[in-house]
Amino acid sequence: MFESWCNKMETQKDLEIFKGNTFVIKYGGSIMKNKFSQKAFFEDILALRLAGVNIVIVHGGGPEISKWLKKVGIVSNFINGLRVTDKEIMEIVEMVLSGKINKDISSCLNTTGIKAIGISGSDDNLITVKKKYLNINDQLVDIGFVGEVQSINKDLIINLLNMHCVPVISPIGCDTEGSKYNINADYVASYISSALRAEKLIILTDVQGIYKDINDKSTIINYIVANEIKNYINLGIISDGMIPKIECCIDALEKGTEKVYLIDGRKEHSLVNNIFSNCGTTISLKGEMKNDKK
Template sequence: MNTIDIPAHVKASVLLETMPWLRMYSGQRIVIKYGGHAMTSPALQESFAEDIRFLHQWGVHPIVVHGGGPQINAMVKRLDLDAPFTQGLRVTTPEVMDVVRMVLTGSVQRELVSLINRESIWAVGISGEDGGLLQARKTMAEVDGRKVDIGQVGEISAVDPSPIEDLLAAGRIPIISTVALNADHTGGVLNVNADTAAAAVAAAVGAKSLIVLTDVDSLYRDWPECKQPIERIGLTDARAMLPSLDAGMRPKLGACIDAVAAGVRQATIIDGRQPHSMMLEIFTNKGVGTMVVTDDRAQGDSDE
């Protein structure tokens, strides 16, 4: 349905529902982890860019942290490189690391910045390497009780928010690719998980909210039957659920747990396959997806 065809009273009710949330989030920082199908579908890419522009125009400060798994997979295959996964982590040789940097910062990020800037000049792309934004330490995978070297893969050890603060002060929208400096090797870089990087960034900049776009509509208490979607969950229950999740969802819920434990008010997993799902989450009373909050807020039905 075209918006012209929507009755005036319906438009008015939508605006009235939106206004309290606009006031609540105006001047606040929201970190959005951009990934999944939302970053491979042209239509969803465009709707995401529209949402980011809307947030910025209404005084919200969006900070986008993106991955690029599908694009990296495609380039690795095209170059005929060996990059298997071990315990959900990509084995990252120096050659694969070159591909990761090229795809994340040189391709995925540039496309998103260009989309957002089609009607503005607000978005600026930076890498976790820039200004020492992200630092990480090399991690090992554990297979059958033994440690396995998986190359240039790390876990975030520190975030210096100064580059983000500079961009926000200049009225810009930071678009961050998740390549981190190796804290133990000058000049070295590490491939880090974008979900955990987004959580670390959200905590470092004092974000009000972390939103993680993924390819499911919610977490469920009875997976895989999917009859009981979880709208809101406290930290204790979320931690208890974590081991039961599959390898793809575990870092997303883990990131939400980490962010809320570090002081972010709420962290929500939403379905990035639905156009404008981010706007429904932020600016409607019910919201969408699964929100992780502190235990004392787990039974509430509103943000406040």
């Protein structure tokens, strides 16, 4: 039971040093497939809320979207890690993200004892976007209804936090004409974290963090300064799909987030454990920050 785990770890007492802080958490679609990790995640959120931490959750859902597209016989392609999204695919994306995953997460949080409200980025202009184009070999490539964040209605989120709710946000946004777009959830979490000037942006992924050698788990980089990251990209240490994830982490830091954490969400209670053990990768704007407590 969660209560016995919490007492054993003295988690509640330790977490109270973060009372009043705001944590923005990106909850990845790949982690949702692990029921044990999912249950532990909800318990960790409860521990943080009981300690007085303000929590905002931004979720993804790529694997679930792919599953439903396959069910209806639609083939989707990716360019530079982004799903090419035509009008038909966009309808499925919105149904899966806002209609299914968002409400499933909210329901599970409520069942765990957390007051949570699931919303879409299209609600009350929460996320305003413009159409995103990819620049490939100096050519603009149209990838359909994929959006680039322009602004965040932080007042809506703050109002929900003041009501002691956990906002659970689906990464769907609208442009000024009301068209809806799919958005990379990492970027949404980054922008929301910046808008709220959050103390922590925590990205739960399916890897432990950044490695100097991806094939050698002992080479994990526990602490990295933002201006070192370009060197790691140039050296090929950070590559492929990790590059945009890291770039939005840097963007969050430069726009007001205090610290960013990449942690392995597949490990049970990784969210709370990482706060005290720094078991993933911590990114700061400048200078090593090896003491994660206030």
